[in-house]
Amino acid sequence: MSKVIFNKECGCFKKRQIKNNQDFATIEEATIEAKKLVDDANNTWCQKHNFKMVEAGEDIIIEVEAN
Numbered sequence: 001m002s003k004v005i006f007n008k009e010c011g012c013f014k015k016r017q018i019k020n021n022q023d024f025a026t027i028e029e030a031t032i033e034a035k036k037l038v039d040d041a042n043n044t045w046c047q048k049h050n051f052k053m054v055e056a057g058e059d060i061i062i063e064v065e066a067n
Helices: 011-016 027-045
Strands: 002-006 022-024 049-056 059-066
Touching (some): 002 027, 027 049
Parallel strands (some): 002 059
Antiparallel strands (some): 002 022
16 A cells, blocks of 8 residues: 655645545555646646655655745
C-alpha cells in the first residue's frame, strides 16, 4: 500500500477539500495521482506555493514551499 501525503496543508489546499494521506494499492497508482495533484496545484489553484513530488519508500510526499 502506498500513500500520497502533503507535507503542509495551505489555505488553498483546504478550500479544495482534498484528502491528505490518500491510500493507493500500488506506488504506480499513487504516483499518477500525485502528478495530477501537483500539476493542478501549480497551474490552477495555488499561486502562493510551489508543489513538488518526492518518493519516500512506498509513499509519495508532495512538498509545499512558498513561491
